[in-house]
Amino acid sequence: MKYRSEITGTGSFVPPRIYTNFDLEKMMDTTDEWIQQRTGIEQRHWVDEGTTTSDLALVASIEAIKNAGLDKSDIDMIIFATLSPDHEFPGTGCFLQAKLGIPEIAVLDIRQQCTGFIYGLSIADKFIQSGSHKNILVVGAEVHSKGLDRTPNGRNVAVLFGDGAGAVVCSRKELIDPKKDSRIISTHLYADGNFAKELWIPAPGNAMGAERVNHAMLNEGLQYPQMNGKSVFVHATKRMAECLVHSCKEAGFELSDIDVFLFHQANLRINSKVAEILSIPEEKVFNTIQNYGNTTAATIPLGMNDALKAGVLKKGMLVASAAFGSGFTWASAIWRQ
Ligand code: UT7
Numbered sequence: 625m626k627y628r629s630e631i632t633g634t635g636s637f638v639p640p641r642i643y644t645n646f647d648l649e650k651m652m653d654t655t656d657e658w659i660q661q662r663t664g665i666e667q668r669h670w671v672d673e674g675t676t677t678s679d680l681a682l683v684a685s686i687e688a689i690k691n692a693g694l695d696k697s698d699i700d701m702i703i704f705a706t707l708s709p710d711h712e713f714p715g716t717g718c719f720l721q722a723k724l725g726i727p728e729i730a731v732l733d734i735r736q737q738c739t740g741f742i743y744g745l746s747i748a749d750k751f752i753q754s755g756s757h758k759n760i761l762v763v764g765a766e767v768h769s770k771g772l773d774r775t776p777n778g779r780n781v782a783v784l785f786g787d788g789a790g791a792v793v794c795s796r797k798e799l800i801d802p803k804k805d806s807r808i809i810s811t812h813l814y815a816d817g818n819f820a821k822e823l824w825i826p827a828p829g830n831a832m833g834a835e836r837v838n839h840a841m842l843n844e845g846l847q848y849p850q851m852n853g854k855s856v857f858v859h860a861t862k863r864m865a866e867c868l869v870h871s872c873k874e875a876g877f878e879l880s881d882i883d884v885f886l887f888h889q890a891n892l893r894i895n896s897k898v899a900e901i902l903s904i905p906e907e908k909v910f911n912t913i914q915n916y917g918n919t920t921a922a923t924i925p926l927g928m929n930d931a932l933k934a935g936v937l938k939k940g941m942l943v944a945s946a947a948f949g950s951g952f953t954w955a956s957a958i959w960r961q
Pocket residue numbers: 653654655658659662663738779780781783823852853854856857860889890891918920948949950
């Protein structure tokens with residue numbers, strides 16, 4: 625028997641507390657005008673002190689499992705994508721697993737930053753098609769707000785990021801009609817580590833010397849994200865367009881066959897540029913950055929759940945997704961919802 629993986633359930637969660645650009649004006653040297661003009665962001669959600677990445681993931685996961693019509697005991701694997709883990713180790717997937725109360729299943733954490741969710745979806749698809757697993761929970765979740773440099777040194781990064789979580793359940797189904805079945809049709813994954821230091825957090829890390837982190841490093845702000853924004857912008861636009869074209873071609877579709885485009889949300893200008901390069905009508909691109917900022921690995925499942933709730937995305941539609949981020953990593957996915 626041939627198998628397909630169908631996205632049977634989606635869930636998402638953002639912490640209730642909203643920080644508008646005007647709130648940020650009071651906290652750091654920035655303006656609403658600068659943030660909106662350069663990025664399209666109007667607000668973001670940030671957690672209160674006691675909330676962790678796995679806490680956000682838990683709420684999103686429960687919703688995804690429920691929407692899939694499953695019980696948590698039906699889940700036989702968790703794939704967790706985050707760059708803002710609860711702790712250095714073990715992976716946040718293990719903390720989520722304990723909170724969900726589903727011991728003795730496989731848990732895999734992946735570190736692919738903004739591209740993490742598509743990498744996770746791709747891994748889940750392969751496990752499901754192999755026949756080894758039946759229901760895989762793929763989660764992307766981030767708490768960025770606790771790790772942002774709010775001084776003038778870090779303002780180019782601090783205004784961009786928001787907290788949130790998204791989750792999907794990929795379920796094993798029999799492949800009957802490849803053209804009509806709801807299924808993950810293709811995924812394409814890429815990376816170029818030559819650009820690893822264009823967007824990274826240097827410390828703590830054993831490449832930093834005898835100590836993984838020390839006071840001098842902290843005083844220098846090396847525990848915060850360091851980004852060459854212009855370089856990331858240029859590569860993101862090029863690579864997202866490139867991999868979308870490639871994945872459509874491989875899957876035997878024209879770009880015009882795609883009903884909804886769910887792009888990573890790093891900058892509204894990046895998404896507009898990708899749409900312009902590929903002549904994609906803007907109304908087919910579902911953007912959420914205005915409300916959430918960049919939520920890294922959570923972005924695409926969060927957008928998927930919002931698009932479903934808004935009725936923009938419906939069962940049977942053809943969806944294309946593309947993401948780009950630290951690593952550099954980039955990826956695309958095409959699925960029938
Ligand atoms: O998820 C994947 C990772 N991230 C991305 O994809 C981000 C890609 N890059 C970008 O989106 C853009 O490069 C940014 C939005 C980060 C920055 O936009 P930019 O047009 O490249 O601005 P810039 O870094 O060249 O800075 C322009 C000016 C500078 O001032 P001067 O030197 O012209 O006087 C900055 O100091 O804007 C200043 N600036 C700010 N001003 C107010 C930088 N950050 C801020 C801020 N508020 N938050």
